[in-house]
Amino acid sequence: EIVLTQSPGTLSLSPGERATLSCRASQSVSSSYLAWYQQKPGQAPRLLIYGASSRATGIPDRFSGSGSGTDFTLTISRLAPEDFAVYYCQQYGSSPLYTFGQGTKLEIK
Amino acid sequence: QVQLQESGPGLVKPSETLSLTCTVSGGSISSYYWNWIRQPAGKGLEWIGRIYTSGSTNYNPSLKSRVTMSVDMSKNQFSLKLSSVTAADTAVYYCARVGLLPFDIWGQGTMVTVSS
Numbered sequence: 001e002i003v004l005t006q007s008p009g010t011l012s013l014s015p016g017e018r019a020t021l022s023c024r025a026s027q028s029v030s031s032s033y034l035a036w037y038q039q040k041p042g043q044a045p046r047l048l049i050y051g052a053s054s055r056a057t058g059i060p061d062r063f064s065g066s067g068s069g070t071d072f073t074l075t076i077s078r079l080a081p082e083d084f085a086v087y088y089c090q091q092y093g094s095s096p097l098y099t100f101g102q103g104t105k106l107e108i109k
Numbered sequence: 110q111v112q113l114q115e116s117g118p119g120l121v122k123p124s125e126t127l128s129l130t131c132t133v134s135g136g137s138i139s140s141y142y143w144n145w146i147r148q149p150a151g152k153g154l155e156w157i158g159r160i161y162t163s164g165s166t167n168y169n170p171s172l173k174s175r176v177t178m179s180v181d182m183s184k185n186q187f188s189l190k191l192s193s194v195t196a197a198d199t200a201v202y203y204c205a206r207v208g209l210l211p212f213d214i215w216g217q218g219t220m221v222t223v224s225s
Contacts, residue, residue, distance in 0.1 A: 033211075035211045037212070043217075044203055044216065044217055044218050045203075045212070045215060046215075047210065047211065047213050050210050050211055056210065056213065095170060096156060096170055096171070097159070097169075098144075098156040098212075100153055100155070100156070102153045103154075
């Protein structure tokens with residue numbers, strides 16, 4: 001089983017700042033199969049990034065994804081008030097077919 | 110646009126079977142993988158399993174012995190059964206679609222509590 005470890009667990013930043021979230025896999029993950037999701041309280045997760053670096057429909061360009069192999073990064077260039085949420089990375093391909101990281105909470109400083 | 114809606118009992122007794130249905134509206138259920146994912150309160154996401162419209166299934170090995178999924182093309186619905194539930198199965202259960210993109214559409218989620 002591929003384990004995804006996200007860091008930091010909590011990130012405290014102010015609006016307008018840059019956020020960098022990390023996702024490290026216990027084994028190599030195909031870039032095609034690494035995604036990022038945003039979840040706000042009481043809501044379902046929302047797909048942000050797929051294929052490690054492609055933005056989903058309607059996602060602002062301040063969100064970007066990068067990485068390969070075992071190290072992946074989600075960057076939010078300038079935090080907007082609505083960006084404070086929990087972020088999950090997710091991989092596809094190894095048994096179990098889909099696994100998620102434990103999440104990074106992005107909170108207002 | 111396509112929307113998903115989970116339905117089913119919010120309370121299930123220990124040792125009984127949890128049954129949920131996800132209704133797909135605004136589009137066809139054909140040619141996608143339909144998934145169940147759960148999230149205990151304050152915790153992360155756990156993939157339970159998926160079903161293709163052909164009826165082919167894949168389950169999380171950690172739950173495989175207790176999970177059954179089915180699809181009803183005529184009703185645009187797919188379902189989850191989880192047997193022998195315990196308090197550890199208490200969670201919000203989501204249905205979600207996978208096609209060319211991973212988990213691109215989610216239901217709003219339904220809370221299921223296991224308690225006597």
